[in-house]
Amino acid sequence: MTAHQQDRAGDRAKRRGGARARGRLPDGAGDRTGDRAARGAAVRTARNTCRPRRPRRIRLVLVVLAGLTGAAALAGCGDPEVFVGGKPRSPEATITVVPHNGARGVRADGRFEVRVPAGRLERVTVSRTGAAGRRPVAGRITPDAMTWRPAPGRLQLGARYTVDAVALDGAGHRFARHSTFTTAAPVHRLVGHFSPQGDATVGTGLIFSMVFNRPVADRAAVERAVRVSARPGVPVAAHWFGRRRLDFRPRERWRPGTEITVQLRLRGVKAAPGAYGTQRRTVRYRVGRDQVSFIDAARHTMTVRRDGRVVAVLPVTAGDDENPTYNGRMVILERHSRTRMDGDTVGFGGEYDIPDVPHAMRLTRSGTFLHGNYWAPPEVFGGVNTSHGCIGLKDIRGGGPNTPAGWFFAQSIVGDTVVVDNSPERVVAPDNGLGGWNMPWELWRSGSALR
Known part of the structure; x- marks a missing residue:
């Protein structure tokens, strides 16, 4: 080998040695690589070291773009639909x-x-x-x-x-x-029945009475869901008769012209285990003139007073000695131009069954009526008591408009008061019809479930 060839071979060896020196990791580089692996950073394998490096200028561009992207994200922080800085709440x-x-x-x-x-x-x-x-x-x-x-x-x-x-x-x-x-769908539905249904003119003696289709365990909750108010305003109190009946009245009879509002908010109210109310409605009544009829069972007369003035004195026949008429204040509950009266329905067996009793007005739930009578002789009226407990007025078959019974029927409305005195019978019970006027005010108020 000539001297020139030896020099060239030495240069090649130096270049190979320099290349190998450039391929070696610096001292401590392996430790730093292990640190990155422990921290979860990506570590390149041996084959990756053979890839050519990217030019520095490309890296610089990527860093600048990343910075711009971050700036753009931060610029959107004012948007309420963009969440920055961690996971948003659900x-x-x-x-x-x-x-x-x-x-x-x-x-x-x-x-x-x-x-x-x-x-x-x-x-x-x-x-x-x-x-x-x-x-x-x-x-x-x-x-x-x-x-x-x-x-x-x-x-x-x-x-x-x-x-x-x-x-x-x-x-x-x-x-x-x-x-x-x-x-929840109720197992049982609580329904309160009452009359009249509303939008009616009523007498000053009306007591708003609801009779429920099943016993009420939580009477306070049910009473709270029924509100009776008046204009002009007067105190109105509730009274429970057992667990099925709830009545409302003021201390004295309503004043003529009073507007009564009944708000039923029973829907969804739990009345008893598995039983819920279903009614939600508002009922309104207007109180008409003040008419009170006073019956003297001993004298066989009925004196009709309207707004304090006597408008008629009519002869009547009341209950006989075996079946005397109740004493006390009663209220007309319903009116029928004609109705059937069967003794079997009120415990008198077959003593009577009259299919066409004219001008009948119910006073009690037990069966007391004030009605026209066409079958008794004329001298009975004003002279003797002959009925099974009802009050009879002279009438004709089919009901005549100009008879005493026809006249009184035309002058009467539901809610009018009828007062009976001087009968040998006891005072009508407060829960028999609308007999609540026979109960003292404080005793009436004590029957509320909210006291």
Whole structure:
């Protein structure tokens, strides 16, 4: 080998050695690589070291772009629908619906609300869904915009409800929440029967009386759901007769012209285990003139007073000695131009059965009527008591408009008061018809379940 060839070979060896030197990791590099692996950083394998490095200028461009992307993300922080700085709260944590989503058997009169712990509610839509479609449920958001509640008594039994709410939390994030629940279907339904049904002119002696179709265990809850008010205003008190009947009256008879309003809010009210009310309605009455008829059973007369003035004195026949008429104050419950009276229905067997009693007005539930009588001789009226306990007025078969019975029938309305005196019988019981006027006011008030 010539000297020139030796020099060239030496240069090649130096270059190979320099290349090998450049391929070696610096001292301690292996330790740093292990540290990165322990920290979860990516570690290149041996084959990756053979890839050519990217030019420095490309790295610089990528860093600049990354910086611009971060700046763009930060610039969007004012948008309420963009969440920055960690995982946002769930809609369930931001908007609370009571009862919870999917709840079944919910009490219709129980707690129902939509609320946020911070921020504000933007809108809440609640609907009752079913075969008839969607029906909105009225409600309102509180002034602080943090709670929505339905209007009182708006939920029905055995119904499915959907809730859709939108709110902003305290950080300005907007959330939407959808929830559903189903109210309980009652095993038994509580229904209160009363008469008249409303929009009627009544006498000053009317007592609003409800008779329920089943016993009421929670009388306070039921009484609280029935409100009787008057205009001009007077105190009105409730009185329970047992567990099926609830009556309302003022201290004295109503004043003529009074407007009586009865609000029934029984729907969803739990009256007994498994028994819930179903009624929600408002009933109104107008009190007409003040007519009171005074019957003297010993004198066989009836004096009719209207607004304090005597308008008629009529001859009558009351109950005989074996079946005397009740004493005390009674109220006309119903009126019939003609009706059948069968002794079997009131414990008199077959003593009588008259299919066409004219001008009949019921005074008690036990069977006392004030009615026309066409079968007794004329001298009976005003002369002797011959009935089975009713009060009879002279009439003709079919009922004549100009007879004493016809005249009185035309002048009378449901709610008029009839007072009987001087009969050998006891005073009518307060729960027999609308006999509550025979009970002292303080005793009447003591019969409320809310005292």
